[in-house]
Amino acid sequence: MPDKVQIKVTVNGVEHHNEVEPRLLLVHYLRETLGLTGTHVGCDTSQCGACTVHLDGQAVKSCTMFAVQADGCNLTTIEGLGSAGNLHPVQEGFWEMHGLQCGFCTPGMIMAAVDLLNKNPQPSEAEIRHALEGNLCRCTGYHNIVRAVQYAADKMAGKIGAAADD
């Protein structure tokens, strides 16, 4: 069996040191080694985006990376984005606009949307739709996901006040 590799990663602000098999995918490291099951696996061909997390501030598909590649990196998962009572504007947008139904695509969709707004704070509808090309949702028809991202963009630009009840 090939040697295990020692890695150090910071996930949601917490530093972790682990010995991992080289073939361990980042998504399985997050879900199984660290117990962060908010990041999901929806496919085995790198198409669905359910596994999207932020690696050094950029959205990536954690199913298309080995954990060893994240050595020395800073990761943010859905669990580290915001918590109930202190939601990120994108999380708030998904709640306010009913941007989710079964919730399975949601963590990846939210992480991709945050990445979009980091790069382009006031996207047009077409830009939102293009930026979400790597995230599949079978429930919502994307209608309210688009509205959720628009809500978050407005909120981050200070155009919307505090949400009603959170």
Add this chain to the structure above:
Amino acid sequence: MYTAEFTYKKAGSISEAISLLQQHPDAKLLAGGHSLIPTMKLRLASPPALIDISKVAELRGVRLEGDHLVIGAMTTYHELETSDLLKQHCPIIPQAVHLIGDPMVRAKGTIGGSLAHADPAADLPASMLALDAKIKVQGPGGARVIAADNFFTGMFSTAMQEGEILTEVHVPVRAGARMAYAKFPHPASRYAVVGVAVVADGGSVRAAVTGAGEHAMRLSKLEQALAGKPLTAENITAACQGLLPPDHLNHDLVASKEYRAHLVDVMARRALMQAAGL
């Protein structure tokens, strides 16, 4: 979802990568991993060792050197897409890259990985041909430069030899050249069913297509038809007819040979119209 087992080595420099390749002859280089890892997950490839070159600093970044741009092989799509140098001197690259996959793919995928992989449906090879780029590779015997025209030799195969690493891409700067890339994406995978890149410089046009055949190739018939002619709508439309005979083209669930051949004409026309600002 699990790949077979492998040994993982991280290279800190080009020379270290070359010697690691010598120590692990069946190893694969790991760049952005966005072609390699999906095939390993389906166990279509099970290399015994991976040599990670993605963090080699000397392989990253875009810079201007005299009359050409130098692009490090490990520069990611995202870096290409947002590079001011490229936007200014070679806008076709950011434009084509923006149509690759999705933002997460663009965060990891690299120009070097894409060219070395030589997927027949990859986007960037068409632009490399149209730009007359030079591809620099380095191996145990030293470095050499291969013209893009001679680089792609077949489906997933290139003029690189065992033990060589693609290190840089050199793109000539052509002030005033007009360029554009038009893509018909696969509806599911979003790779190129057909993508045509055109670079019009003075009276000459270089054009290349990806997705159509075993590898990206020049559209010489189109180039000849437009040589010395102004890029008017009439000239473009007249030139973009029957550019490739269907017989040797790819065919799959999405596009037969005949339909692909037709798409080459349509995408060529659209790229030219865009380049000409029509």
Add this chain to the structure above:
Amino acid sequence: MADKLFGKAMKRVEDPRFITGTGNYTDDMTLPGMVHAAMVRSPYAHARIKKIDVSKARSYPGVLAVITGQEMKDAGINGIPTGWLHPGIKTPPHYAITFDKARHVGDIVAAVIAETRQIAEDAAELVEVDYEPLPAVALGSDALKPGAPAVHDDVPDNVCFTWSIGDKAAVDAAFASAHKTVKLNLRNNRLVPNAMEPRASLAQYLKASDEYTLWTTSQNPHIHRLLIAAFIMGIPEHKLRVIAPDVGGGFGSKIYQYPEEIIVLYAAKKLNRPVKWTARRSESFVTDSHGRDHETVAEMAVDQSGKITAVRVDTIANMGAYLTTFAPAVPTYLYGCLLAGTYTTPHIYCHVTAPFTHTTPVDAYRGAGRPEATYLLERLVDVMAHELGMDPVEFRRKNLIPPDAFPYQTPVALQYDSGNYEANLDKALELVNYKALRQQQEEWRKQGRYMGIGVITFIEACGLAPSALVGSLGAQAGQWESALVRVMPTGKVEVFTGTHSHGQGHETAFAQVVADELQIPVEDVVLVHGDTGRMPYGWGSYGSRSAPTGLSAIVLATRKIIDKAKKIAAHLLEASPDDIVHEDGKFMVKGVPDKAKTFFDIALMAHLAHNYPADLEPGLEATHFYDPKNFVFPFGTHIAVVEVDPDTGKVKLLRYLSVDDCGPVINPLIADGQVHGGVAQGLGQALLEEAVYDKEGQILSGNFLEYTLPRADDMVQIEHDHTVTPCPHNPLGIKGIGEAGTIASTAAVANAVMDALRPFGIVHLDMPYTPEKVWRAIQATKPLSQAAD
């Protein structure tokens, strides 16, 4: 008491856990000592299994067991039964692990259980199966040809069943005397459901009590428990608990009893360790029951005045290799009975032949039978309108069932209870500005741009449904629904339902209604679902039944609570129960508002029973089993506007508008969301999705690289409105909305594309309208005239 919550667009109470990544899906769970299963699946569509050698896999370090079909059969595990029978139907056995032959790509031939999932997958590659590949058949009509390879030895002609409905002689006579007839050969493309959460199952066996627990991705845990206990494994029903935790979408595909659930239960007992299996997406593609797959000849006849006189349909409905739980019901009662649509057609006949093929089983997928019926009917209507030179909307209007005709008896068994179709159509036409759209279409055509407008009206029968009726039609199940409403001493309320929410927002919408009924804050209500160990027996969620049946049961249970609460209040207030009124969140003596008790007072006293009526039981909870009197019949008008690029054949959606009538809307946020998602799925069928098989039974579009799911940039913002025609026979007048979008949108988009292609003289193409298909159709013609209509 605050305003009524019924009708309010309340944010969902389930969302906080999902948006913070703290949902609890089956694959998220880890139990102490848990081990992992990987399946060895047939790469062949049809092959004899000559020998299986598991020795290499068995001795791989970390492997605990390699299970074969023979072992499970010898252990007394039976095949998986179907839940719906027709006279003469053939039900060959469907073993969790096959041992004689593989009958579709993905059929399980062995299961490996190992300490980790990596090891299980590594070892699965070491199981050596000696296959003798046999000829296979994938298309329904091919399976019916003489000499076609038989899927099951005891069904040599591959005919699972035939079925018909309607008066054939009357229909034939109507066609013989028709003014005009049209005929279409239609292929309703096979779809892969693709809920985003792949299926997963986790089984635990407790030796001490001989009890099993199965966590699984299910829309209906009680049905699983019943099938596993009574038919497949012989586990006493009270020794098996089935839990469906958070489930990431179903769309029908998570109704059925699947082999992997049986395998993990068997292995959990064998090894005395919890066993988990999670599908890879490529496994989902070949094992989750598919949808649709019809080959149909459809005909319509009209008289001189343009009234439809008859519809005649002959369909081959592909069942796949085995019958899954509801498969026989889908192309029959959920299809043939819907062929009246919204029209007054007096004579209808439908004949269905259902063959086995060497493909993944086919069962209900969102809409189930009704999208197929709507598609064929609405295609016929458009083609006939064109034949008659009428605007398709005017032709529809002429044939709509008028509002005074309800209850309306169709010639295909169903009796529609209520409807107001023309008003609904008019609202949609006005919102979309139909006249202006047609003008714009004219102008665009002059410029060589091809816009298409598809207008359809539809009806669906959902809210399954009266048990006696479904029983008489072949269901091996009841279709009533249960509710238990439990008030705690502090006045907090637990509501247990037999339906299951996997995206539909029941935790919110049902709580809104309960809060209204009991006049308590909505935060005081919690909905419990998806656990056979906690709630009364129920039949689960599918067929848009949860609100009309499940919520009706809940409402009737809350009303029992209120009746009892009034008795307690009367005792405490020294009044007659008849004089107690329930207003403003209080129980008070009529006309004496200061003599009142709060819900909390009553709840507490019901539990203390210190000062309590002598003839009343303590406690405050009520159960209700609700068996609906009829289906419910939502309807609506959907309009799609598309543009076809004649250069590439690519179809672009420009606008989509729907006006749905699902009765009074409980939560518009949720109801509209159901429509949005349904429309995307229906559009997927029309433009993008198809499970393509080759002649050898290999699926060619078996992953997301080849099978196109609608993405964000395939869709537009959907314009949406309602009309409200209440259902006359349930307590809230509500109807289902879960499937409407899918039932309607395939037909609407299809008609729009065909409308766009009209100038080319194209009358019909089969879905999906992929770019090459459209381009080829255009190539084969020349525009008749740029301005033609």
